[in-house]
Amino acid sequence: MKMMTNEERIELKETEISEMENALVRMNARVTPETALTIKVANEVFGGTVNTLKGELATLKSEKAKRVAENIRAKIMQEVNETIAH
Numbered sequence: 001m002k003m004m005t006n007e008e009r010i011e012l013k014e015t016e017i018s019e020m021e022n023a024l025v026r027m028n029a030r031v032t033p034e035t036a037l038t039i040k041v042a043n044e045v046f047g048g049t050v051n052t053l054k055g056e057l058a059t060l061k062s063e064k065a066k067r068v069a070e071n072i073r074a075k076i077m078q079e080v081n082e083t084i085a086h
């Protein structure tokens with residue numbers, strides 16, 4: 001099985017968050033007095049899941065930003081070394 005790239009993991013996490021948030025919106029739009037308590041509990045559970053997913057997404061984006069910065073630094077250092085060598 002192919003390993004997912006960071007970009008693919010970010011895209012998947014964003015999709016999961018969007019789907020969960022959309023489901024919450026649809027569920028809340030259909031609340032009735034009879035379903036209010038169930039909807040309240042579901043909001044607490046799924047809202048917590050959304051927050052967890054957003055935390056995971058932030059971590060993935062942070063890791064990506066660090067790698068980008070490291071790549072930029074490495075490229076600059078390579079250019080400096082090439083300039084000094086010539």
